[in-house]
Amino acid sequence: MKTLNDYKAALEAYLEALPISGAPDILRQAMRYSLLAGGKRLRGCLLLAAADMAGEGGESALPFAAALEMIHAYSLIHDDLPAMDNDTLRRGKPTSHVVYGEAVAILAGDALLTHAFETMLKSDHPRALPAILEIAAAAGVGGMLAGQTLDVTNEGETPNKELVLRIHEGKTAALLTAPVTAGLILGGADNGLVRAGRAYGYHLGLAFQIVDDLLDLKGDPALMGKTLGKDLEEKKLTWPACVGESQARRDAETHIRAAADAFAPYGDRALFFRDLAFSTLNRTH
Amino acid sequence: MKTLNDYKAALEAYLEALPISGAPDILRQAMRYSLLAGGKRLRGCLLLAAADMAGEGGESALPFAAALEMIHAYSLIHDDLPAMDNDTLRRGKPTSHVVYGEAVAILAGDALLTHAFETMLKSDHPRALPAILEIAAAAGVGGMLAGQTLDVTNEGETPNKELVLRIHEGKTAALLTAPVTAGLILGGADNGLVRAGRAYGYHLGLAFQIVDDLLDLKGDPALMGKTLGKDLEEKKLTWPACVGESQARRDAETHIRAAADAFAPYGDRALFFRDLAFSTLNRTH
Numbered sequence: 430m431k432t433l434n435d436y437k438a439a440l441e442a443y444l445e446a447l448p449i450s451g452a453p454d455i456l457r458q459a460m461r462y463s464l465l466a467g468g469k470r471l472r473g474c475l476l477l478a479a480a481d482m483a484g485e486g487g488e489s490a491l492p493f494a495a496a497l498e499m500i501h502a503y504s505l506i507h508d509d510l511p512a513m514d515n516d517t518l519r520r521g522k523p524t525s526h527v528v529y530g531e532a533v534a535i536l537a538g539d540a541l542l543t544h545a546f547e548t549m550l551k552s553d554h555p556r557a558l559p560a561i562l563e564i565a566a567a568a569g570v571g572g573m574l575a576g577q578t579l580d581v582t583n584e585g586e587t588p589n590k591e592l593v594l595r596i597h598e599g600k601t602a603a604l605l606t607a608p609v610t611a612g613l614i615l616g617g618a619d620n621g622l623v624r625a626g627r628a629y630g631y632h633l634g635l636a637f638q639i640v641d642d643l644l645d646l647k648g649d650p651a652l653m654g655k656t657l658g659k660d661l662e663e664k665k666l667t668w669p670a671c672v673g674e675s676q677a678r679r680d681a682e683t684h685i686r687a688a689a690d691a692f693a694p695y696g697d698r699a700l701f702f703r704d705l706a707f708s709t710l711n712r713t714h
Numbered sequence: 715m716k717t718l719n720d721y722k723a724a725l726e727a728y729l730e731a732l733p734i735s736g737a738p739d740i741l742r743q744a745m746r747y748s749l750l751a752g753g754k755r756l757r758g759c760l761l762l763a764a765a766d767m768a769g770e771g772g773e774s775a776l777p778f779a780a781a782l783e784m785i786h787a788y789s790l791i792h793d794d795l796p797a798m799d800n801d802t803l804r805r806g807k808p809t810s811h812v813v814y815g816e817a818v819a820i821l822a823g824d825a826l827l828t829h830a831f832e833t834m835l836k837s838d839h840p841r842a843l844p845a846i847l848e849i850a851a852a853a854g855v856g857g858m859l860a861g862q863t864l865d866v867t868n869e870g871e872t873p874n875k876e877l878v879l880r881i882h883e884g885k886t887a888a889l890l891t892a893p894v895t896a897g898l899i900l901g902g903a904d905n906g907l908v909r910a911g912r913a914y915g916y917h918l919g920l921a922f923q924i925v926d927d928l929l930d931l932k933g934d935p936a937l938m939g940k941t942l943g944k945d946l947e948e949k950k951l952t953w954p955a956c957v958g959e960s961q962a963r964r965d966a967e968t969h970i971r972a973a974a975d976a977f978a979p980y981g982d983r984a985l986f987f988r989d990l991a992f993s994t995l996n997r998t999h
Contacts, residue, residue, distance in 0.1 A: 543850060543853050547847070574828065575737055575738055
């Protein structure tokens with residue numbers, strides 16, 4: 430069985446060599462700066478593993494895995510802009526607009542999004558179209574962009590479960606579900622397996638975001654010791670702020686069990702996915 | 715023969731009724747504010763006419779025409795942002811970021827781009843994939859985004875023909891060529907006709923931009939009477955600034971003749987396109 434590291438290595442090599450032809454130098458540089466900035470590559474690896482699970486060996490799913498990483502990178506560039514979260518550091522490096530200026534950062538985000546589609550459309554994969562649609566819908570107005578909009582426009586609101594759930598479904602779960610469903614579709618999976626993959630991705634995504642929120646509480650020295658109180662006080666739109674820290678941890682565990690259960694009928698074929706789900710609970714970064 | 719107004723009416727009705735499902739209200743409003751702000755609908759109408767010319771009657775090309783208008787609208791929203799051109803008015807109305815704030819304007823642009831792809835992918839058109847690829851490539855790093863980047867990063871440079879041509883090829887010609895080629899592909903045209911359409915769109919696009927530049931000179935009261943000198947003085951990246959006003963007009967005429975010539979072998983079938991090309995020279999807005 431291939432491991433997460435196997436998929437990650439193949440994907441990194443593909444991204445490093447990705448053609449970005451016709452782009453002015455500064456645009457290509459800005460795109461690569463954000464695209465090759467490391468990270469877990471969780472979205473791309475999930476897609477490769479899902480295509481594998483459905484019986485698609487080899488390289489044919491790589492353009493789609495790369496596209497997911499491009500979409501993730503674009504969303505981070507635009508998220509970090511002064512008009513949005515105004516972040517100057519990401520993964521220890523200056524954010525795109527700090528390095529290239531706001532105008533080029535906006536364009537680099539636009540370019541990564543567009544190039545994601547161009548790369549998938551050029552793949553010549555026989556099941557490209559339904560797979561691209563999964564990814565477009567997850568990145569679109571009913572998915573990631575719904576989450577981003579609700580997040581940005583409700584800043585400072587008192588957190589409530591319904592709102593926070595909608596934000597997490599959009600911002601996180603949609604783009605962890607699409608890799609699984611798109612990968613399965615590329616691999617020729619039947620409807621039942623794609624349905625199981627959709628449930629898996631949804632619950633993995635929600636668990637992932639809750640664990641993220643919990644890690645943020647612990648990771649921020651300013652919050653040390655007064656975690657939940659501070660989060661509530663700042664009205665951050667996190668799950669722990671809605672239900673408390675220990676309930677949030679229990680909810681993450683419930684989602685992980687639901688994710689694993691979704692793939693239970695597929696036994697050893699789904700081992701990668703069950704392992705990944707349980708490892709999410711033990712994330713430290 | 716259908717007229718530009720016939721196509722425009724069909725397209726406006728389609729855009730007005732376009733589903734944007736799952737989007738938070740504010741995002742849907744911001745998308746519709748820019749998408750339904752009027753304009754010539756040249757890109758969408760070109761696509762409908764090209765699909766017609768190749769034998770595709772009816773409604774099946776509308777999602778693609780709408781997608782082009784969404785891509786055009788997204789590019790204008792991002793172009794108008796404070797970090798880019800910092801425009802507060804477009805077609806006499808406040809720009810998106812003035813009405814909705816910068817964060818929602820950025821997201822509305824992202825959403826229109828993504829929704830363009832989602833709309834095309836959901837069309838179920840048998841020739842969707844190669845048509846979407848034409849549009850993605852035109853909007854992408856080798857097309858519109860190349861032009862935008864060169865424009866933004868060379869502001870204040872002394873205009874030269876090579877640079878200005880590359881900007882116009884990207885910013886204008888790419889997104890006037892793709893409607894023609896994508897429309898022809900949707901209609902089932904053979905390679906020869908698509909090739910002719912590519913030449914037509916390219917020359918129409920360059921002529922269109924030169925006429926735009928000339929109209930800008932005349933339309934801006936501050937420039938009245940000192941048109942070219944002022945343009946050169948401000949180092950605007952326009953064609954008249956490179957070659958002078960009367961040579962620019964001659965170049966526009968040359969491009970229009972080249973556009974018409976490209977479709978000459980197709981006789982009356984291409985009448986719509988030849989009429990449109992010549993009318994470009996007489997634009998007043």
